[in-house]
Amino acid sequence: MSSSARFRAVTIQSRRERERAERHQLIIDAARELAEAEGWDAVTTRRLAEKVEYSQPVLYSHFKNKDAIIREVAIQGCGELAEKLHEANALQGKSRPHAVAEAYLEFARERPALYDAMFVREVDIPFGTADAPAELRAAFAELVAAVEPVAGDRDLETLTEVFWSTLHGIATLTHGKRLRPSHHLDRLDLVLSQGR
Amino acid sequence: MSSSARFRAVTIQSRRERERAERHQLIIDAARELAEAEGWDAVTTRRLAEKVEYSQPVLYSHFKNKDAIIREVAIQGCGELAEKLHEANALQGKSRPHAVAEAYLEFARERPALYDAMFVREVDIPFGTADAPAELRAAFAELVAAVEPVAGDRDLETLTEVFWSTLHGIATLTHGKRLRPSHHLDRLDLVLSQGR
DNA sequence: CTCTAGTTGCTAGCAGTGCTAGAAATCATG
DNA sequence: CATGATTTCTAGCACTGCTAGCAACTAGAG
Numbered sequence A, B: 001m002s003s004s005a006r007f008r009a010v011t012i013q014s015r016r017e018r019e020r021a022e023r024h025q026l027i028i029d030a031a032r033e034l035a036e037a038e039g040w041d042a043v044t045t046r047r048l049a050e051k052v053e054y055s056q057p058v059l060y061s062h063f064k065n066k067d068a069i070i071r072e073v074a075i076q077g078c079g080e081l082a083e084k085l086h087e088a089n090a091l092q093g094k095s096r097p098h099a100v101a102e103a104y105l106e107f108a109r110e111r112p113a114l115y116d117a118m119f120v121r122e123v124d125i126p127f128g129t130a131d132a133p134a135e136l137r138a139a140f141a142e143l144v145a146a147v148e149p150v151a152g153d154r155d156l157e158t159l160t161e162v163f164w165s166t167l168h169g170i171a172t173l174t175h176g177k178r179l180r181p182s183h184h185l186d187r188l189d190l191v192l193s194q195g196r
Numbered sequence C: 001c002t003c004t005a006g007t008t009g010c011t012a013g014c015a016g017t018g019c020t021a022g023a024a025a026t027c028a029t030g
Numbered sequence D: 001c002a003t004g005a006t007t008t009c010t011a012g013c014a015c016t017g018c019t020a021g022c023a024a025c026t027a028g029a030g
Helices: A003-038 A045-052 A056-062 A066-090 A096-110 A112-120 A134-150 A156-175 A181-194 B003-038 B045-052 B056-062 B066-090 B096-110 B112-120 B134-150 B156-175 B181-194
Strands: none
Touching: A003 A045, A003 A056, A003 A066, A003 A112, A045 A056, A066 A096, A066 A112, A066 A134, A096 A112, A096 A134, A096 A156, A096 A181, A112 A156, A134 A156, A156 A181, A156 B156, A156 B181, A181 B156, B003 B045, B003 B056, B003 B066, B003 B112, B045 B056, B066 B096, B066 B112, B066 B134, B096 B112, B096 B134, B096 B156, B096 B181, B112 B156, B134 B156, B156 B181
């Protein structure tokens, strides 16, 4: 093997790895788009394969199974949520809890399928533990940051869990048409006034 | 047709209707048991038919489709929840919000599959409207009753929705292993102290 | 007791699901 | 061009929810 051949081999390999990574992401994006457009029930391996213009087995060369694809969608979604909450935390004017609560609920409302994958479906992503994905811990950290200025002498992490639970409850019950849509803002005011 | 024949005909018919109703309930109970034992994924029409010792098409002579069975399970579950909350509301000693919150979370923890059918899965039961099932309205009424003594000048129904959302959020996030199990009681204390 | 009308429940099958073994096609290299 | 390795596809399995159409049973009349 000549040195130029070896050199070529390396670049070809890296190009292949890059293409593989692109296709990996393509599958994730396609799954998310399909879910957002028609719901997770419409995300079948056949339709997903058709959307990325490959055959079904290609999906399984990238992911162990269908759940692994959804899990990846969920984790990337957590990254986006963390970003959005970070921006809300940086806003001047409104109180941090207020801004973050609004941002959280807006996220859940605008991307219901994504939110579903992240926090409703059973996806066995490690959550509390140390080996939870970074995106997830980042999102929770933003919630902690939002609550911190009003925590007072209350335990910060516990207070954050309760804050998160309330937002999550409102998000899911609203999406399931179990709350009166007209009173959305009233509920938000009430949550925030209770938190002091 | 003699008068005795007519009499017999009526009783035979009523006996059949009774047997049909019993089988109807048998299917609902079997679905719920199977779901509670192995999760809703295990509730297939084949396994359900086997459990009630009939063939699959019998299920479809009682229910329009599989979702209709789950919906019935969910509605009856709401009835049970309403009962349990009613008892909690009647308890002396603890504050009503405290007793009801504990009862609610205990219900969700002990019957996770049932709770899932009631409030997590998309089941298109009419919720807010007037033609919502009585069981459902009864359960919500108990939540209202629990919140009423601490409502003060806040809108009762909105406050109840927020209270419910928080409980629902805690219930689902706990079940999905997204909250620290060790701090369950702390969270509850925090919720109740915030509600005044 | 027998025959008939009507009901009830079953067998067998369809189209679709997640997933995979093994054949086919493609590619980099001598 | 030929070869060996890699990549991708075809075809299939066991399962899903659901249903058409046949078989078995029952109730009542003669």
